[in-house]
Amino acid sequence: xxxxxxxxxxxxVAEAAIRCGCDxxxxxxxxPQSEVMETLMELRPWETTGMVALQxxxxxxxxxxxxxxxxAGKRAMTxxxxxxxxxxxxxxxYLAGAELPCLxxxxxxxxxxxxxxxxxxxxxxxxxxxxxxxxxHLIVLAPSSVQEMHDFxxxxxxxxxxxxxPAMILADxxxxxxxxxxxxxxxxxRCTDEELQKAVGSWAVTGKRHRSRNIITSVELDPxxxxxxxxxxxxxxxxxxxxxVRYEELLCDDAEYLxxxxxxxARIGQKAVELLRAEGVKAGLFRPITLYPFPSKxxxxxxxxxxxxxxxxxxxxxxxxDVRLAVGNCLPTAHFGRNGGIIHSPNEVVAALKxxxxxxx
Amino acid sequence: xxxxxxxxxxxxxxxxxxxKILAYSGIMQNQEVTWMPSYGPEMRGGTxxxxxxxxxxRISSPIVHEFDTAIILNQQSLDxxxxxxxRGGLLLYDPNGITAPxxxxxxxxxxxxAAEEAAKMGNAKVFNMIVLGAFxxxxxxxxxxxxxxxxxxxxxERVHSLIPMNEQAILRGMEIVEG
Numbered sequence: 001x002x003x004x005x006x007x008x009x010x011x012x013v014a015e016a017a018i019r020c021g022c023d024x025x026x027x028x029x030x031x032p033q034s035e036v037m038e039t040l041m042e043l044r045p046w047e048t049t050g051m052v053a054l055q056x057x058x059x060x061x062x063x064x065x066x067x068x069x070x071x072a073g074k075r076a077m078t079x080x081x082x083x084x085x086x087x088x089x090x091x092x093x094y095l096a097g098a099e100l101p102c103l104x105x106x107x108x109x110x111x112x113x114x115x116x117x118x119x120x121x122x123x124x125x126x127x128x129x130x131x132x133x134x135x136x137h138l139i140v141l142a143p144s145s146v147q148e149m150h151d152f153x154x155x156x157x158x159x160x161x162x163x164x165x166p167a168m169i170l171a172d173x174x175x176x177x178x179x180x181x182x183x184x185x186x187x188x189x190r191c192t193d194e195e196l197q198k199a200v201g202s203w204a205v206t207g208k209r210h211r212s213r214n215i216i217t218s219v220e221l222d223p224x225x226x227x228x229x230x231x232x233x234x235x236x237x238x239x240x241x242x243x244x245v246r247y248e249e250l251l252c253d254d255a256e257y258l259x260x261x262x263x264x265x266a267r268i269g270q271k272a273v274e275l276l277r278a279e280g281v282k283a284g285l286f287r288p289i290t291l292y293p294f295p296s297k298x299x300x301x302x303x304x305x306x307x308x309x310x311x312x313x314x315x316x317x318x319x320x321x322d323v324r325l326a327v328g329n330c331l332p333t334a335h336f337g338r339n340g341g342i343i344h345s346p347n348e349v350v351a352a353l354k355x356x357x358x359x360x361x
Numbered sequence: 362x363x364x365x366x367x368x369x370x371x372x373x374x375x376x377x378x379x380x381k382i383l384a385y386s387g388i389m390q391n392q393e394v395t396w397m398p399s400y401g402p403e404m405r406g407g408t409x410x411x412x413x414x415x416x417x418x419r420i421s422s423p424i425v426h427e428f429d430t431a432i433i434l435n436q437q438s439l440d441x442x443x444x445x446x447x448r449g450g451l452l453l454y455d456p457n458g459i460t461a462p463x464x465x466x467x468x469x470x471x472x473x474x475a476a477e478e479a480a481k482m483g484n485a486k487v488f489n490m491i492v493l494g495a496f497x498x499x500x501x502x503x504x505x506x507x508x509x510x511x512x513x514x515x516x517x518e519r520v521h522s523l524i525p526m527n528e529q530a531i532l533r534g535m536e537i538v539e540g
Contacts, residue, residue, distance in 0.1 A: 005514075174397065177398060178395055178397040180393075180420075270421035346424075346426075
């Protein structure tokens, strides 16, 4: 029983959270993602599914409330935009260190610092490489449509619980603010206490009763034990890299040039591919859907047929590092991207690809 | 069919809601749609604009810099978007407050005195629906019946009693558009 609606990316995150059986949302307002909490407050899920939606006193409080709810095995989430996510860095590291599932949505804006409220994709490094201290990774999904904003809330929670690892939806101001047609999934009820016990009773603090104690912590002062724990984490990330890579290819079969782009830049890149094809340039679009794990293998598999790759991001060039790690030095690669809140036009992307092409031929 | 439209005017003129109703009408007609607003401080006074794309196929970029149609509701927006209309495209404007009318000879220029008409109808709020009617007369990209369905979907139920008045305003816009 699906339902068609015209919704903003931010609004649909709230709708999808309720529909996927989320137990708790904690957040703090910031442009351009404030509609997530605004929509939750309008929908009042505490009266229907029993989901908690709470405005915390800060982003730091939000992420630590998520830590608390996730410790109890609950489906907990927060959302923010770039400067707010910086504030959550400590909490994210603790969640990863305690192997807790949760969802963090970053509707990113221009930085560094307080930056601008306009769209940006300059948080790629923060999302995929850092986001806090220690050797850890978030599972990072990059929606490029309002439909994917909806679908990835479900997917992110599923992956987070499957691997007991925080998941992030890395969107941008355009995906958050624009409206598109979206097909809403039929609602999935929240877990009952019995279901919760069965699903997460082995690790979560659900009430001890007839089992040994579960302890949620990220501290381990014995280096030998802690090294083993780190190795276990790395084995988990290796499994995620093996099994959870997601990407989309458009017009790649005969492509000589690839535009590699995610999120809103993938949509602009797709338009650039249409314009280039009309001029007879064999261009294709490679869109990573998981930014971590990055689709290195499928991208490398394309390298043999290509003359060059243009990486398009609303940044000074961040994802291009993973593109270069994927294809090595055998292929010319170039970055193109506006930043600081300016959005590149399809024509600018076309011009950048032609420049790369001229250098390759 | 694919129509890339910019609607631009002052905050408070109903630019964003007109775009939303148009986009919902597209959904009612089984089209793919995107609605991309300018957001931020300009929504609180100053200029506001929204890009609406209606298409039979999957839409690539929701951000475009050239338009099939520009619907212009103040001088600042005319200055900004007149040059962005594709050759052979449509520039529809309300002459109210326009001091330097559009000069492009390679696009179709149409006028709708919607502010004046809304005042005559005694309801300034139907201004944007008069403009929408004018646009749909020149470019019938969605059927009127689907616009009414779009209104039903996009307006909260407590104001559904106002839909006939909005429909009337759309019809009036269809009558008075010139050029």
